[in-house]
Amino acid sequence: xxxxxxxxxxxxxxxxxxxxxxxxxxxxxxRNCSSSAPGASSTPKVPHFSKKGRILTGATIGxxxxxxxxxxxxxxxxxxxxxxxxxKVVNPLFALLDAEFAHKLxxxxxxxxWVPRKKRPDPQILGLKVWGRxxxxxxxxxxxxxxxxxxxxxxLGLGFGFVEVGSVTPFPQEGNPKxxxxxxxxxxxxxxxxxxxxxxxVVVAKRLGAQHGKRMLAETSGTSSSPSDxxxxxxxxxxxxxxVNLGKxxxxxxxxxxxxQGVHNLSQYADYLVINVSSPNTAGLxxxxxxxxxxxxxKKVQAARDEMQWGDDGPPPLLVKIAPDLSRGxxxxxxxxxLALKLDGLIISNTTVSRPDPxxxxxxxxxxxxxxxxxxxxAGATLxxxxxxxxxxxxxxxxxxxxxxxxxxxxxxxxxxQEAIGADHR
Numbered sequence: 001x002x003x004x005x006x007x008x009x010x011x012x013x014x015x016x017x018x019x020x021x022x023x024x025x026x027x028x029x030x031r032n033c034s035s036s037a038p039g040a041s042s043t044p045k046v047p048h049f050s051k052k053g054r055i056l057t058g059a060t061i062g063x064x065x066x067x068x069x070x071x072x073x074x075x076x077x078x079x080x081x082x083x084x085x086x087x088k089v090v091n092p093l094f095a096l097l098d099a100e101f102a103h104k105l106x107x108x109x110x111x112x113x114w115v116p117r118k119k120r121p122d123p124q125i126l127g128l129k130v131w132g133r134x135x136x137x138x139x140x141x142x143x144x145x146x147x148x149x150x151x152x153x154x155x156l157g158l159g160f161g162f163v164e165v166g167s168v169t170p171f172p173q174e175g176n177p178k179x180x181x182x183x184x185x186x187x188x189x190x191x192x193x194x195x196x197x198x199x200x201x202v203v204v205a206k207r208l209g210a211q212h213g214k215r216m217l218a219e220t221s222g223t224s225s226s227p228s229d230x231x232x233x234x235x236x237x238x239x240x241x242x243x244v245n246l247g248k249x250x251x252x253x254x255x256x257x258x259x260x261q262g263v264h265n266l267s268q269y270a271d272y273l274v275i276n277v278s279s280p281n282t283a284g285l286x287x288x289x290x291x292x293x294x295x296x297x298x299k300k301v302q303a304a305r306d307e308m309q310w311g312d313d314g315p316p317p318l319l320v321k322i323a324p325d326l327s328r329g330x331x332x333x334x335x336x337x338x339l340a341l342k343l344d345g346l347i348i349s350n351t352t353v354s355r356p357d358p359x360x361x362x363x364x365x366x367x368x369x370x371x372x373x374x375x376x377x378x379a380g381a382t383l384x385x386x387x388x389x390x391x392x393x394x395x396x397x398x399x400x401x402x403x404x405x406x407x408x409x410x411x412x413x414x415x416x417x418q419e420a421i422g423a424d425h426r
Contacts (some may be wrong), residue, residue, distance in 0.1 A: 370404020
């Protein structure tokens with residue numbers, strides 16, 4: 001068995017190296033730089049790379065070579081654990097790049113499988129059931145990272161319990177002028193002024209449909225039909241839970257129609273839906289958080305969802321994402337609407353306009369430790385999303401938060417994460 005495992009791991013390592021070293025990391029084949037003019041020298045011209053690019057490329061290749069050597073003495077799960085730790089070396093190099101370019105590079109890497117993949121199941125103590133869906137852990141990735149559903153499989157493979165894509169608008173739009181993403185390294189914060197840049201519903205629906213079809217094919221072929229698999233956490237699109245965050249187009253005069261269009265086209269692929277009325281970068285959007293406006297909007301979206309045909313699992317839960325800088329009266333209005341219309345949840349909250357750093361988002365923001373996540377859960381959060389913390393900490397942050405969260409639960413005598421939810425208010 002040991003010999004077989006070593007052989008399998010070595011083959012996996014070779015594939016790993018080839019996939020990462022051979023392709024151009026920005027997509028497409030590497031062009032031949034030799035001149036084609038008659039009489040030109042046959043010596044190929046060496047393309048010029050910036051110092052930052054050389055450092056990033058060298059570090060990546062170095063880690064891949066080291067990984068190839070390490071894999072011959074380790075099983076695949078152990079090797080993948082090493083890869084997560086190794087990203088601590090690579091991730092700071094992304095800070096040398098333009099913030100939006102670094103973001104696109106990270107999404108591309110996840111979409112092509114150039115990221116570590118969790119191989120060991122999450123500890124049972126972290127598992128929980130919400131809206132009838134089984135989550136392997138409560139740590140998720142907030143909307144705004146994978147806006148166009150390009151990398152859901154790779155991101156879920158990192159070990160997130162759920163990933164939220166979007167915001168998705170009905171029609172493609174560029175968003176605000178660049179530059180629009182800025183790092184505040186001293187504060188561990190990010191200023192995000194993207195303005196709902198989106199490839200639109202049609203493109204996103206096509207991607208999610210392809211992922212859904214892939215899972216259905218796997219199930220009919222028998223690869224996901226064993227009794228043990230049936231008990232595994234997961235949703236409509238496969239292992240892990242997928243949320244879809246819906247937005248409105250900047251020039252739209254009928255916000256409700258935009259959200260309804262998102263429901264009609266994307267809800268069949270979602271384990272939960274989000275009405276995003278929280279962005280400070282879309283003019284007039286936050287006015288939809290008023291009691292009357294929000295009530296009218298939610299009723300129309302709920303009606304659109306409920307008129308569709310659903311199977312035994314029923315329609316996806318509907319949540320509303322709100323802003324952080326609301327008055328007490330505004331919060332009471334939102335709470336009243338949520339209770340009256342029986343909303344399935346609130347996501348608290350998006351970027352604020354009065355402070356530069358994204359704050360808690362169900363909660364989301366720069367929550368960069370298991371202790372931080374644990375405090376939010378004890379305060380009443382059922383799930384916790386990362387965004388800023390993930391941008392700075394990279395893939396290595398995910399297993400670290402989960403390990404620390406387990407330690408917090410065991411320290412305080414909880415047998416499951418479910419027991420800890422809202423513990424400070426009981």
